[in-house]
Amino acid sequence: MKTVNMQDGPMFSKGEKAVVVSCDMITAYGHGVDVCWDGIMSGRTAVADIDRFGTGAFQSGSAAIVNGLKYLGKDSLVLQMFKKIFDKHSEPAPKDSALVLASTKGEIDLLEKNLLSGEGDASESNLNNLLQKVEQLAGIKGGAMVVSAACASASAALARAAAMIRSGHKDCVLVAACDSVTEFVYSGFSSLMALDKFPARPFDRSRSGLSLGEAAGFVLLMSASRASKEGRQVLGEVRGWGLSDDANHMTGPSRTGDGLSLAITKALKSAGADEKDIGFISAHGTGTLYNDTMEIKSFKSVFKMNKKPVYSIKGGLGHTMGAAGLVEMIIALKALKEKTVPATVNFKTADDDSQGWASASQRPADENKCALLTNAGFSGINAALVLA
Amino acid sequence: MISITGIGWINEEEYGCILNEIKESYKDGVFPKKKIFPFSYKNIGRLDHVSRLTCAAVALALKDAGIECSPELKHDAGIISTNTSGSFDSDMLYFRDYLDSGRTLSRGNLFIYTLPSSPSGEAAIYFGLQGPLIYIAGKNNSMVNALRTAAEMLRDNEASLMLAGTAEADRAIYFVLKGECNSGGEALCNCDEVMKVLEKDLSFKELVDEFQNLRKGSKVS
Incomplete structure (x- = not known):
């Protein structure tokens, strides 16, 4: 196999550092970074049997889901998670921040609800609609885009956000990411024979598939100079x-x-x-x-x-x-x-x-x-x- | 400067290349895969409709840019895709099919097209494109954003070559972008000029006409 056009030159422009100044998330361990960290460090898995939909026809009956969400209710699962997150932050990001939203299926449960019960509008599941909702919840007006790159969506979005900051195009970008465990997604992964009937065992000799999980969260990226000017605590750097x-x-x-x-x-x-x-x-x-x-x-x-x-x-x-x-x-x-x-x-x-x-x-x-x-x-x- | 070195397009009746001034008709409705693809595409029948149009537009764009393609070649080329409806049609098809089975049988070959990045993924596999691959969308003109993102990635040397484009259920258009350090070959214009055309919010036919006119103008000047 031959690769053509491989770049030999210096990679990327030198520019502003992209630093993390704020973050929050909801996972199956609960709401907050420390809750998630403590869960992982305890060695306890949050993967458990689910009753959100019937799993009898699937390879597995378990997933890591967030407690307290209503499936096929008024709001989608991911919107419920985002509302919980942004309710806790009066101003999650400066108003001039750009928004980059990462997701694979976003509000796909809105499509499921429409096809199952005739309620709502299936086309509301379009990622652009979720983008506008998150923009409103976060209260920011610096431009917004969706980045979707399968299960690398969030890291690709973080890379784009950091590139915007390094190039000087933006000095503050809110990266939000989400996906949820729904019948649509679960049945699809099952059809690909990708699910382990036990909680996933990465790198283990006996591993036999993945466990699905759901989460939503945000990271606020800022140029180092703006973070310094605003006296922000720096949590890390991309x-x-x-x-x-x-x-x-x-x-x-x-x-x-x-x-x-x-x-x-x-x-x-x-x-x-x-x-x-x-x-x-x-x-x-x-x-x-x-x-x-x-x-x-x-x-x-x-x-x-x-x-x-x-x-x-x-x-x-x-x-x-x-x-x-x-x-x-x-x-x-x-x-x-x-x-x-x-x-x-x-x-x-x-x-x-x-x-x-x-x-x-x-x-x-x-x-x-x-x-x-x-x-x-x-x-x-x-x-x-x-x-x- | 970022240049546009190839444009490929296809709708339900015609397809073409802008720099090479090719415009062909296929009004009989039979997808002209032998005329469009540079080498055998045996399993194209399993692709969803948007993926087929994406692969065709990418094939025409690469041909327009004079880029050699074969099953043995890999390219340090990325692809940025966008559209208005994401994977909505494929989502509906997959879930309806699953419901029709009594919620017992889900089909993986339908599920894989429920990601908006899947059509460009098919193009990356067929053409050996190993650069960044992302789908973007937004409330404003996402085609302009796709080109801008591809141009920024080229400027930052994230890949040697970038493609950007859009595919809907009945049409697709893809652009080949090249940076300064990868010059050579003919260019239609710089990327900013193409973005100005895209900002006009033209119909697909008007858009193709505008690029064809741009090509005629570039030959005169």
């Missing part, structure tokens, strides 16, 4: 990013991991970093046989014999699809702050590939090193972020 595609298969990752390696290499170059600067890896780690094998292959290709602590949070709060990158970034920043690499929930025994990379134990995070975050999705989409 130092670099890389996006790529396997160009290989619609639902399965490339067996070689080359596509993800390309995204990681781009992200390191974008961050002005090299392999030695990475302290740990927040992996996509879905728990499917192929994804986790592909990821470890890719990490070995980039980091060679220099093994890095790798973890996945999806055994705890499920695969939150279009929200995954945002939730995982918030947890990776928390791990940097706490100088602790979380254990992988439900991980017991490493397979031959992940030996020495994934662990059932928490590990210390190297001081002054960055975190690498990876995501992958249908169509072979890959995203990597370097966080500091």
